[in-house]
Amino acid sequence: MKLLKCPVNGVRPLSEFVFGGEVREMPDPNTCSDQEWAGYVHHRNGAPGMKKEWWYHGPSGTWFIAERDTMRDEVARTYLYGQEDKQ
Amino acid sequence: MTTARQQTPIAFAQQRLTPKMTVAHGMEIPLEFSSAEIEHKRKASLGICDVSCFPRFGVKGRNVVQWLKENKVEIPDPNSWVQQGDSLVLRLGNGEFLVEDQLEGKLCAALDGAVMPEAYGVYKIRRNDAALMLSGSHVRELFSEICAIDLRDGALLPGKLVMTQMAGISATVLRQKFNGEDVFRLWCDGTYSPYLWDTLLKIAEEFGGGAVGLSCHFKEMP
Numbered sequence: 503m504k505l506l507k508c509p510v511n512g513v514r515p516l517s518e519f520v521f522g523g524e525v526r527e528m529p530d531p532n533t534c535s536d537q538e539w540a541g542y543v544h545h546r547n548g549a550p551g552m553k554k555e556w557w558y559h560g561p562s563g564t565w566f567i568a569e570r571d572t573m574r575d576e577v578a579r580t581y582l583y584g585q586e587d588k589q
Numbered sequence: 590m591t592t593a594r595q596q597t598p599i600a601f602a603q604q605r606l607t608p609k610m611t612v613a614h615g616m617e618i619p620l621e622f623s624s625a626e627i628e629h630k631r632k633a634s635l636g637i638c639d640v641s642c643f644p645r646f647g648v649k650g651r652n653v654v655q656w657l658k659e660n661k662v663e664i665p666d667p668n669s670w671v672q673q674g675d676s677l678v679l680r681l682g683n684g685e686f687l688v689e690d691q692l693e694g695k696l697c698a699a700l701d702g703a704v705m706p707e708a709y710g711v712y713k714i715r716r717n718d719a720a721l722m723l724s725g726s727h728v729r730e731l732f733s734e735i736c737a738i739d740l741r742d743g744a745l746l747p748g749k750l751v752m753t754q755m756a757g758i759s760a761t762v763l764r765q766k767f768n769g770e771d772v773f774r775l776w777c778d779g780t781y782s783p784y785l786w787d788t789l790l791k792i793a794e795e796f797g798g799g800a801v802g803l804s805c806h807f808k809e810m811p
Contacts, residue, residue, distance in 0.1 A: 503737065510682045511668065511752060515737040518754050561759035562682050562752040 508559040509566050509582050522556030525567055552578065597641045598719045598779030602786040606800055613692070613803065616642035621802040628801040635725040635798025637789050638806055641779070646697040647714030649685035656711045657686060660703050662696070670750050670763055677774075679750055681761065687716065687776070692807055719782030721789075722806060723773040727796040732773075734792055740773075756788045767806065 504516035524546070529538050547553075550573035557568045557580070567586070569578045581588070595616040597603070608619035619639055622628065628636070648657070654664055663678055665671045670679040676694035679687040690697045705711055723731070732740045735756040742764075745751060750763040760777040777785055793799050 514753065517737070517757075518759075559752075561754055561761070563685075564682055 506557065506568065506577060507580050508562070508564055509580050509585070510564045511559055511562055514559065518560055520558040520560060522558050522565065525554040525556055597639055598717070599639050599641065599782045599786045602783035603639070603800070608800070608802060611803065613642040614644055618642040619800070619802045620804050622800040625805070628805045630797070631793075631799045632724050632801050632805050633726065635727040635731060635793040635796045636723070636801040636805065637786070637793055637799070638722040638724070638801045638803065639786075640720045640722050640803065640806075641718065641782075642803075643692075643720060644690045644694070644697040645716040645718060645720075646688040646700045647686070647716045648688075648700070648711060649714055650712045651684065651710035653684055653686060653711050656705070656709065657700075660700060662686075662688070662700070665748070668750055668752075669748050671748070672765070677765075679761065679763070681750075681752060685714070687714075687761070689720070692809065717779045718776045719779045719785070721775045721786075722767070723775060723789075724767075724770060724801075724806075725796075725798055727793075727798065728773055730796065731789065731792050735788065756785060758785050760785075772806075 505513050506516050506519050507513045526542070529542055531539060552569060552571050555568050555570055556565060558565050566580055566582050568580045570576065571578065594612065597616055597618050600617070603619055606622050609621040610617050611620035618641065657664060663671045663673050665678060665680045667680055667683050670677055673696065674694060675691045676696040677689045677691070679689070681687055688697055688700060705713070729741055736753060738751065738753050740751070740762065745762070745764055747764065750761060752759070752761050754760065755762070755775065755777070758777050758781045760775055762773060762775050764771060764773050790800060
C-alpha cells in the first residue's frame with residue numbers, strides 16, 4: 503500500500519488523496535507578455551525530477567503541497583501552503 | 590395540507606427492516622428494529638444505531654476559534670474533540686468545527702442564532718451528515734475490514750478524532766464513553782449513507798450484531 507503524509511492528519515493510504523497538479527506561479531496577466539501568458543496556460547514541464555505538487559486529502563478537505571521526486575516517486579516532504587518554513 | 594417531515598438520510602436502506610419509527614428533533618428515525626432483548630444482544634456484539642436526528646452545526650474560517658470562544662464554546666486541539674454538557678465539539682483539522690447536540694444539548698441552536706458579522710472570517714457549513722453510533726465487542730474487527738488505518742484503543746486515543754475513509758466513504762470517527770460503555774461515533778455525508786449502512790450491517794450480521802434503534806441507547810425515548 504502506498505502511503506502519503508498529510509500535514510494535518512498524518513500518514514494515510516494514497517487512496518485517500520487526489521493529485522492536484524504541479525504548483526506553478528501565475529505571471530501577472532496585466533504586466534506579462536503574451537508569450538509568457540501563453541506559456542503559463544498551455545505549457546507543462548513533463549521532465550522528471552523533484553517537483554512541488556498540490557495534493558488533496560479527501561476525508562478532511564485539506565489541500566497541501568508535496569515535494570516529490572517524479573523519477574523515483576519518492577516524497578521528500580509535505581506541508582500546508584504558506585507554511586513551508588515551519589516543516 | 591400536510592407538512593413535510595425530514596427523514597433520516599439512511600431511510601431508504603432501513604425500509605426493508607421495517608423499523609418502528611419515532612420523531613426526534615423534527616426527523617423521522619428508527620426507534621426499534623426488533624424486540625429490546627434482541628437489540629441488546631446485538632448491541633453487546635456489534636450494534637449499529639442511526640443517530641442522524643441530532644442537531645449539528647458546522648463552522649469554519651480564519652477567525653472561527655475567536656468567534657467560538659466569544660460564544661463560550663470550549664476549543665479542543667486540532668483533530669480532537671471535547672464534550673461540553675450534552676454536546677460534542679469536534680475540531681476537524683485546524684480551522685473547521687462540528688458541534689453536535691445529543692438529546693438534551695442546546696448548543697447548536699444557540700450558535701445558529703448567534704451574531705455572525707459579515708466579513709469576519711467565520712462561515713457556517715451546512716451539514717448533511719448521517720451519524721451513527723457503533724457499539725459492542727466486535728467493532729474493532731469491523732473497522733479492520735473496512736478501514737486502512739489502525740483504530741485500536743492504543744491508536745485512537747480518547748479525545749482524538751480521525752478523518753479517514755470507511756469502505757471508500759470519507760468519514761469522521763471518534764471513540765466516546767456513553768452510558769458507561771465504549772462506543773464509536775461515525776459521521777459521513779448523508780448521500781453515501783445508505784451504501785455505508787448496508788455494508789456495515791452485512792459485516793455486523795456476520796458477528797451476530799445488527800441494527801439497533803434509538804431506544805436501545807437512549808432509555809428516555811418514548
